Amino acid sequence: MTAKLPGQATLGVMGGGQLGRMFVHAAQSLGYRTVVLDPDADSPAGVVAHQHIRAGYLDETGLAELAAQCDAITTEFENVPAQALARLAERRFVAPAGASVAICQDRADEKAHFAASGVVCAPYAQIRNEAELAAVPDDLLPGILKTARMGYDGKGQSRVRSRAELATAWNELRNVPCVLEQMLPLALELSVISARNEAGDIVQFPVQQNLHRDGILAVTQVPAPNVSAELAAQALASAACIAAQMQYVGVLCVEFFVLQDGRLIVNEMAPRPHNSGHYTMDACDVSQFDLQVRAMAGLPLGTPRLHSPTVMLNLLGDLWFDAQGVERTPAWDQVLALPGTHLHLYGKASARPGRKMGHLNITAASAALAGDAARAAARILGLSTEW
Known part of the structure; x- marks a missing residue:
C-alpha cells in the first residue's frame, strides 16, 4: 500500500469486538476515518467507528461496501473467514493477508509453519x-x-x-x-508481540510473562520477572522468524511455553493485537494498536519503548456478580484511587462469567511497586493475588 498520511484515508476492520474498538480509537487519534464490518448492532467497535456496516463476514454486499469505503482493511480476530479477506484483497490492501490468517486458523498448518520457521513446538x-x-x-x-x-x-x-x-x-x-x-512440564508462559510492514521491517515489544486461569489470560507482567536476557532474545528472534517466514504484515502475537528444563517451545500465534499486549496502551510510548494502524497505513513503525514496568489484569464478567450471583458494579472508585491504575472498559452491553469486559493496567517506577498496586487492586476486586 502506498503510504496514506493521517487524515487522508479510511481504514476498515473486520470484526467489532474490543480489539476492533481499540484499533478504531488508535486510528482516529491519527485522524483516519474508520469503518467496521460486524453483524452485531451493538458491537464495541461499531458504536465508536465513523461507519458500521452491519453484515456477516461472508456477506457479498457488506464486503463490497467495506472495500468501496476503505483504503486499507485489517481484522480484529483470527476467525474472520480467510476467504473474505482474500476477496477484499482483490480490491484493497489487506493486512494481515488472508493466507497468513488461514495458517493461524488451523493448528496443523500453524505447527507446520513453525517447523518451516525453524522454531520448535510440542x-x-x-x-x-x-x-x-x-x-x-x-x-x-x-x-x-x-x-x-x-x-x-x-x-x-x-x-x-x-x-x-x-x-x-x-x-x-x-x-x-x-x-x-x-503434555509437557511447564514452568511459565510468555508471549511476544511484533509489528511488521510490507518492506519487511519489524519492531517488537519486550517479552511478556503471562498467567492463565481456566484457559483465559489473567495476568501479564512486563518486564517478564522470570526470564533471562538470553531466553528473551530467543523468544524475540523466534517470533521474528515466524512473521518473516509468511511475509506477515501487521501485528502478530506469538505465545511460548518455557519448560521446567529451561527450553523454549512455541505454542500458538494470533494474527492481531493480543490480550497480553494491552499493557502497551499505558506502559509504552506507542501501543500495539498504534502499530497495527501504522503497519496497514504504510507509516513508519518507529521503535516502541517500555517507559514503565507494568502489570495487566484481565477483567472478566465474573467481577460484575457477588457471591450470591447478584449483579453489581465493581468498586472502580477504590481501584482508581490506587497509584498508576489505568482502567479500560470495552463498552459491552452485559456482563457474564468468562466474558472479557475490560482490563486494568498498573504502571509504576519499579516492577515491585507495580506488583504491589496490582495486588491491592486484585484484592479490591476479589481476584487472586497469586502470580
Whole structure:
C-alpha cells in the first residue's frame, strides 16, 4: 500500500469486538476515518467507528461496501473467514493477508509453519479419522487434544491420559479434525508481540510473562520477572522468524511455553493485537494498536519503548456478580484511587462469567511497586493475588 498520511484515508476492520474498538480509537487519534464490518448492532467497535456496516463476514454486499469505503482493511480476530479477506484483497490492501490468517486458523498448518520457521513446538499428531486416532504414538500421552480450528481461550480442548480418554474426548468433540499435543512440564508462559510492514521491517515489544486461569489470560507482567536476557532474545528472534517466514504484515502475537528444563517451545500465534499486549496502551510510548494502524497505513513503525514496568489484569464478567450471583458494579472508585491504575472498559452491553469486559493496567517506577498496586487492586476486586 502506498503510504496514506493521517487524515487522508479510511481504514476498515473486520470484526467489532474490543480489539476492533481499540484499533478504531488508535486510528482516529491519527485522524483516519474508520469503518467496521460486524453483524452485531451493538458491537464495541461499531458504536465508536465513523461507519458500521452491519453484515456477516461472508456477506457479498457488506464486503463490497467495506472495500468501496476503505483504503486499507485489517481484522480484529483470527476467525474472520480467510476467504473474505482474500476477496477484499482483490480490491484493497489487506493486512494481515488472508493466507497468513488461514495458517493461524488451523493448528496443523500453524505447527507446520513453525517447523518451516525453524522454531520448535510440542510433539504432536493430527487426528482426522479413525486410522490416525489408532496410529497416535504412545509417547504423546498424556496429552492435550485440541480442535484444529475455532479454538481459543481454552475452548475446544481436553486433557487426556490414556487411549480410552483420547477416544472419548475425540467423540465428544464430534470427531472434527484435531491435534493431540504431548503434555509437557511447564514452568511459565510468555508471549511476544511484533509489528511488521510490507518492506519487511519489524519492531517488537519486550517479552511478556503471562498467567492463565481456566484457559483465559489473567495476568501479564512486563518486564517478564522470570526470564533471562538470553531466553528473551530467543523468544524475540523466534517470533521474528515466524512473521518473516509468511511475509506477515501487521501485528502478530506469538505465545511460548518455557519448560521446567529451561527450553523454549512455541505454542500458538494470533494474527492481531493480543490480550497480553494491552499493557502497551499505558506502559509504552506507542501501543500495539498504534502499530497495527501504522503497519496497514504504510507509516513508519518507529521503535516502541517500555517507559514503565507494568502489570495487566484481565477483567472478566465474573467481577460484575457477588457471591450470591447478584449483579453489581465493581468498586472502580477504590481501584482508581490506587497509584498508576489505568482502567479500560470495552463498552459491552452485559456482563457474564468468562466474558472479557475490560482490563486494568498498573504502571509504576519499579516492577515491585507495580506488583504491589496490582495486588491491592486484585484484592479490591476479589481476584487472586497469586502470580
